[in-house]
Amino acid sequence: AQSVTQLGSHVSVSEGALVLLRCNYSSSVPPYLFWYVQYPNQGLQLLLKYTSAATLVKGINGFEAEFKKSETSFHLTKPSAHMSDAAEYFCAVTSGSKLTFGTGTRLQVTL
Amino acid sequence: GAGVSQTPSNKVTEKGKYVELRCDPISGHTALYWYRQSLGQGPEFLIYFQGTGAADDSGLPNDRFFAVRPEGSVSTLKIQRTERGDSAVYLCASSLNGPGVRTEAFFGQGTRLTVV
Numbered sequence: 001a002q003s004v005t006q007l008g009s010h011v012s013v014s015e016g017a018l019v020l021l022r023c024n025y026s027s028s029v030p031p032y033l034f035w036y037v038q039y040p041n042q043g044l045q046l047l048l049k050y051t052s053a054a055t056l057v058k059g060i061n062g063f064e065a066e067f068k069k070s071e072t073s074f075h076l077t078k079p080s081a082h083m084s085d086a087a088e089y090f091c092a093v094t095s096g097s098k099l100t101f102g103t104g105t106r107l108q109v110t111l
Numbered sequence: 112g113a114g115v116s117q118t119p120s121n122k123v124t125e126k127g128k129y130v131e132l133r134c135d136p137i138s139g140h141t142a143l144y145w146y147r148q149s150l151g152q153g154p155e156f157l158i159y160f161q162g163t164g165a166a167d168d169s170g171l172p173n174d175r176f177f178a179v180r181p182e183g184s185v186s187t188l189k190i191q192r193t194e195r196g197d198s199a200v201y202l203c204a205s206s207l208n209g210p211g212v213r214t215e216a217f218f219g220q221g222t223r224l225t226v227v
Binding site: 009043045092097098102 | 114144152154155156159167170202204210217219220
């Protein structure tokens with residue numbers, strides 16, 4: 001079965017600093033991978049998805065992620081953090097008819 | 112509305128009671144999903160509907176949980192004899208077609224269920 005592991009339940013960065021949120025996957029078949037963001041009291045919103053068309057995927061709000069098969073990773077990055085990026089981020093992989101989510105990483109952005 | 116709507120937004124119930132959670136998907140979306148998100152965890156799959164039928168209910172934890180979508184639009188998640196362990200945020204999502212990477216699932220804001 002496909003699964004994802006998110007390293008670090010909490011990440012804190014200064015405004016303007018690089019954001020790096022880690023996700024590693026386990027899959028017996030080529031995976032389809034996603035990053036979702038959840039702002040307080042809001043639903044999940046799709047940031048970006050990997051569909052095997054390109055290894056570097058650009059998403060909304062300046063985020064991007066790179067699929068690295070050799071490392072079984074799909075880390076999320078943003079060059080410069082903004083206060084509005086503070087939220088919970090979930091990595092997910094398709095598994096049959098459903099998405100299987102990681103446990104999430106809460107991003108804190110400080111001044 | 113334009114998005115997935117879930118009601119109520121919050122529900123507090125006593126242990127042993129029956130609850131119903133409602134999901135209004137985006138108009139025209141044939142696929143509908145229910146997930147459960149416990150504190151500190153990612154969403155966990157419960158059930159997937161394609162049209163009126165439950166195409167995959169492998170995530171329902173036990174027979175106290177049941178969901179319907181009689182007309183292929185609104186869905187209701189029903190929980191009988193609630194237990195404190197059922198406390199969680201229940202998320203609903205819909206997509207235009209069935210599961211697939213080219214079909215984005217849109218999530219509602221969830222119903223926070225608290226069993227006391």
